[in-house]
Amino acid sequence: MQDSPITATVDFHRDGVQHGFLKLPHSHDDSAWGSLMIPITVVRNGDGPTALLTGGNHGDEYEGITALLKLAGRLRAEDIRGRVIIVPMMNHPAVLNGTRTSPLDKGNLNRAFPGSPTGSLTQRIADYFTRYLVPLCDLALDIHSGGRTLDLLPFAATHRLADADLARRCLEGARAFGAPNTLLMAELEGDALYDTVVEAQGKVFISTELGGGGTTTPETVALAEQGVDNVLRWAGILPGEPRMSPTRMLEIPDSAHYLQSEHAGLLEFAVNLGEPVKAGAVMARVYSMERTGAEPAEYRAPVDGLLIGRRHPAKVAMGDTFAVLAVPL
16 A cells, blocks of 8 residues: 655654644645645653544544643653654544534545545545554544534443453543543444554554533533543553542443434434433424424333433434433443
8 A cells, every 4th residue: 555645744753742743735726735734742751652642533522622732732741751642633624614524525534444545635634543643552542522413421432342451451541531431332333433443453442422512611621631641641651640530331332222313303302411211211302393283203212221412403304313322331
């Protein structure tokens, strides 16, 4: 496979703090020989573990972006042992546009892995992470939240893996993040995720969901900042022990726990985020916006569980996931 078209203006093997860019050539109407400039920070202090910290995999998820921009401004080489690679805005065009996907090619970066050096702009970014950045790291922390269309209880997450030792280390890292909830997740479209690429290379992968609604709160940003520091302490990159709080262990065991609407209309929830539901209980109703007098479509819980995620906008279309259920471990 040919080399990536992306070049880095930082030296990943040099001690100290470097702020630079991942430069991806992008010729367009306003710049014939232009480039996408994806900000990156590398902090290194001798030999030791490498953490790859990312946010902005989706452009409307702001907790990770905010926490990592702040970390890039405060972390000093003398603070650490080893190396920290910080990419606060993986899909930089999407972040600048405030959208989940890139405005340049409509690419959803977290559905574009492992990527291609000759594919779309989004696929080229995915390829660079797959073949250049992930091989440098011992662990990867990718900070997500619900974006504009979802509200989620804050959690750190990992997956069930065939490699028992890797699964154990990933779960330890997720617990060390210190979120109120720690999840084992069955993912939708798992083969195209950044998660899968990292795990396939035998590296520890930790993900999060830290709220949603396309905004942040003081609490969710503080949780992201504390979680990043906790993971770096757990890895031995920062000194000291993680400042962990009690966490509730949950699982999203399969795709049946993601509920999609079969109707378009106005969504009314009968259950609050974080509330338990019993199988058969009404969770939500969808009202027609085409006519009055029509009975709403009722959606009932298929299993006992906890409403850990819900659609944020009240307007819903057919196929939209409007609820996510988790079960206690």
